[in-house]
Amino acid sequence: MTDTPFLPFAKPDLSEEAIAEVVDCLRSGWITTGPRVKKFEEMLGSYHGGRTALCVSSATAGLQLALLALNLEAGDEVITTPLTFVATLNTIVLAGGKPVLVDIEPGTLNMNMDRLEQAITQRTKVIMPVHFAGLPVDLDPLYALAEKHGLRVVEDCAHAIGAEYKGKRIGSFGDIQVMSFHPNKNMTTGEGGAVITDDPVVAQAIERLRFHGIDRSAFNRFAKFGSQEYDVVMPGYKYNMMDIQAALGIHQLPALDGFIDRRTRLANTYLEKLKSFEAISLPMAPDYPHRHAWHLFTVTIGENPAGLDRAGFIQAMKDHDIGIGLHYPAVHLFAWYRRQFGWQAGDFPAALDVGNRIVSLPLFPTLALADQQRVIDTMRHVLTETPARQKKEI
Ligand SMILES: Cc1ncc(COP(=O)(O)O)c(C=O)c1O
Incomplete structure (x- = not known):
């Protein structure tokens, strides 16, 4: 073991002003939903081109409510990707829908647009793309198909707040978007999420569904004028x-673009310094203009002289005090989903392969360049040295 402090793979960057605002809130006598949520919703709405923003307790809650607002009926199909956090699929099931998976494109790790149309059936109601790691899905063909087949779109933007597609901010256009403010995400509220839309029917349904089904006109009932x-x-x-x-x-929101700039510089350093390292594959960029939000920097572990598989690599990095994330095993492999939908491992071969080998390297705004270099050097060391030699040095 080394005596270096453990480097986590993610860490929120909270300013003194943010901490002071929490303390002010605690002292104010009003700590649950109130004026600060209202202000944050207004800020989120303006950040997304003046659309409506509705804050909720998590992106999971937001995805579920967005689908409920679309009145899914039993058997209605929602198309999504097998390479995502299981929350995406759970919310489809919990909202009464049936998930239908479209395999990923192995370079970008996003849903393969060439396969989307063949997954659409008479029962399809919603397409739920995930902007994996913060890389925008190719939304023009996706929305063209949605329009052609009369489908709604709920974008899982848990990774993608601040990303841009063809010069437009994700969440500033389209149908419904759901953001996550979990501490690992690009900006945080501890736990939290938001739904963005300009559909007043969806917005009203979410407003009611997120709080007991109570009509908003009575929401402020504890205030003087409520x-x-x-x-x-x-x-x-x-x-x-x-x-x-x-x-x-x-x-956090005013700091977000700076956070993403910093993440982008770090991601570019990883891309540059790891580009000729044969033991791993790097994420690829699509050819349409975009701004990657770089929520995650993922690589896939390939054949390597040390003979390490993914679990061995994560453990070896941990032994060197470096935290590595696992985002994500392919969701179609989980027991309940296999049983319920009869999915076989090989049904989505690209997601299966990537999901078995993917890891997330440390990436957060305050990651020091020296620490990033340590990650790169340690990766090279553990993946190229023979196991016996590694053991001696640890
Ligand atoms: C793709 C994706 N969707 C949804 C979620 C759920 O987000 P939350 O933790 O805010 O509920 C996550 C969380 O990691 C995610 O990665």
Whole structure:
């Protein structure tokens, strides 16, 4: 073992102003949903071209509510990717839909657009693309197909706030987008998420569903000018965001573009310094103009002189005090999903292969260049040295 401090693969960057805002909120006497959530929603709306932003307790909650707002009926199909966090699929099932998977394109790791149309059936209701690692999906052909077949689109933007597709910010156009503010994401509210849309029917349904089904006109019932009376127009969930969380978001959002610039510089350094390293494959860029949000920097572990598989690589890096993430094993391999939908491992071969070999390298705005160099040097060391030699040195 070394005596170097453990390097995590992700770490939030919280300013003193953000921390002070949380403390102010705690002292204010109003800590749950209130003025700070309202302000954060206004800021998020402006950041996304003046569209409506609705804060919720997580992106998982937001995805579920977005689908519920579209009134899925049993058997309605929602098309998504097998290379995602399982929340994407869970929300489809929990909203009453049936997930249908389209394999990934192995270079970009996003859903393979050439295979999308053949997955559309009479029962398809929604396409749910995931902008994997923060790389925008090719949205023009996707929206063209959605229009042709009369489908709704819910973009899982858990990785992609601040990304751009052909010069337009993700979330500033299209149908419905869902952002995540989990601490590993590009900006955080601790836990939290937001739904972005300009569809007033969807926005109203989400507003009700996120808070017990209570009509908004009665929402502010504890304030001086709010009403104690309220009506429930549908059974709803308890998926609201707290002001304590929004206090962070109010300061994280203005910092987001700077965070992404920093992530981009670090990602470019990884790309440059690892480009001729044969033991791994690097993510590839599509040819349409885009701004990658670089939520994750993933590589896939290939044949290597040390004979390490993914688990061996993660352990070897841990032994050198470097944290490595695993995003994600292909979702069609999970027991419940196999059983429920009869999926076989080989049904989605590209996702299967990548999902078995993918890892995420440390990437966060405050990652020091010296620490990044240590990651690169250690990777080269553990993947090229023979196991016996590594053991001696650890
Ligand atoms: C692709 C994707 N979708 C959805 C989620 C769920 O986000 P949250 O943790 O905010 O519920 C995640 C979280 O990691 C994710 O990676």
